[in-house]
Amino acid sequence: MPADRGAPDRGPSDLGAVGREGLRLLATCNYPSDVRPSLQVFVRALLLELRALGADVTVIAPESIANLTKPVTGFRMAPRREDRDQLRIHRPRYVTLSKVPLPFGLHTSRWGTRSYVRAALGVAEQLGGPYDVTYGHFLYPHGLAAAVLGRKLGVPAVASLGESSFSRYDNVYEEREIGDLLARFTGVVANSELIKDRCVQKYGLAADKVRVFPNGVNRELFAPMDRRTARHRCGLPPDRAIIISVGQLVERKGPLRVMKAIESRPEIGAVFLGEGPQVPSGPQVLFSGVVPHEEVPIWLSAADLFVLPTLDEGCSNAILEAMSCGLPIVSSDLPFNDGLLDEAVSLLVDPLDPSQLSTAVFTLLDDPGRREEMKAAALTSARHFRLSDRAQRVLAFLRECADRGSVPR
The missing domain is CATH 3.40.50.2000 (Glycogen Phosphorylase B;)
Known part of the structure; x- marks a missing residue:
């Protein structure tokens, strides 16, 4: 068994060095805490790999006040700010309501998403930057927040999509709305060809904006033992x-x-x-x-x-x-x-x-x-699905998007 099962995956790769060090990345996503230690651990793993490759990563992870009512959180909330994994994590509070459809095409999920975006925007305005690119992991609400923050800060926005299904979005947003949001990103990372095809064929996303990078695993951490x-x-x-x-x-x-x-x-x-x-x-x-x-x-x-x-x-x-x-x-x-x-x-x-x-x-x-x-x-x-290889590809694409300089509309 490897000596350090928690270390970033630093295995050999034939990709060579990619990107320039010091990319300033503002990420909107869920992030683990002592309250929810298993929350989005794969997002954490990727961000730590990007940091290990030289990216300067800041995380905005808004937390719903509804967590105070959930047994799974122990009726607690994570700190508003903490240094965790050598990253600064910001967790502004936002309000969510039950996911209920309403008359005239309205849905309570829209209100929760707007509250999430406002909370993230408030932190971004306080931080000020500078940043090279914003990055949202999953389309709603994180990707939408990344697009709004990118426009506010005057930098490109990138969304990373790994959703098992877009049905929860289709139940809330019109197809045109989803397509318009995807069009605001300078680039989109998809973790499968199926997701790319869905974005291109159903929502009209330009194919040249999408890169497919399948998920990867830290093979130093995940290795067989007796x-x-x-x-x-x-x-x-x-x-x-x-x-x-x-x-x-x-x-x-x-x-x-x-x-x-x-x-x-x-x-x-x-x-x-x-x-x-x-x-x-x-x-x-x-x-x-x-x-x-x-x-x-x-x-x-x-x-x-x-x-x-x-x-x-x-x-x-x-x-x-x-x-x-x-x-x-x-x-x-x-x-x-x-x-x-x-x-x-x-x-x-x-x-x-x-x-x-x-x-x-x-x-x-x-x-x-x-x-x-x-x-x-x-x-x-x-061996074909190394997290370190995926992180290098993602970092290179983020740098490419940052160099394009296009800002979300």
Whole structure:
């Protein structure tokens, strides 16, 4: 196991040095805190890689006052300002309301988005800059805030899109509005060809504005360790067949479908790393909840198989992390997994068909030799998805956009 599992991924790359040091980046996004340590950890990982490459990163991460009413936050809020991970994090407060459609095409989500943007703008005006580019991770509200801040500060804006679906936007905004927002960005980073095609074909975004950079994994942090040692550290039984699923405990990710798939084999144990309303229960559930991100590789290494019957994804970080730990994958036979998974590393099924899911899980658990072959293939495949490589490409594109100098309208 690597000596420092929390270090940025500094592995070898054939990309060479990219970009110039000192790019001044103002990012609007969610960011982990002591209140929500698992919040958007993949965004944190990318920003830390950009910082390690020489970018000067400032983060504005507005926090809803509704968090005071949520058990998941312990009815607390993160500090308004803190130095975390050697970054200055600003968390102005904003107001959100329930996501309720209203007459005449109105929606309460619009009010929450406006409040978010105003909060971010207030901090940006206080900070003043100078900045070279603004960067919003996800389109609403973070990307919209980046566009508004870019216009206010007189710098280009870039959006990074990895949404599993745009349906939540389509339910609130007209297609024309989404297209107009995308057109305001100097550049757009998409983590899959599917997202690029959606932006170009449905919303009219110019194709030359988009770069596709699939997600990457820190392969120093996410590396296989001895299974028996991992199980001891996680408090898991040493000899039981164990599957693991990582992601929000929601219908889209399918934790309850996973439990349904294994219920006929009570000797199989299951681990679920995540939070949400669909919390699995029963004697087969060995653990369900959130662990620190740096401990996720230990839990992955303790399992025999990774299972994620998800209904929609951009480019799944959880699958990449599981592959990097050498786990065979059972996931969805849907287009978002194209280019990420193949038969050498996975069995792909209809995520809504319990019999297909059961058959795939049982087939691999009952064939340790095949799992070993898939482990080797997964480790080889994961080498193509290094976070350090992705960060270099993103930084080069951000510099390219900054050099263009176009300001959002």
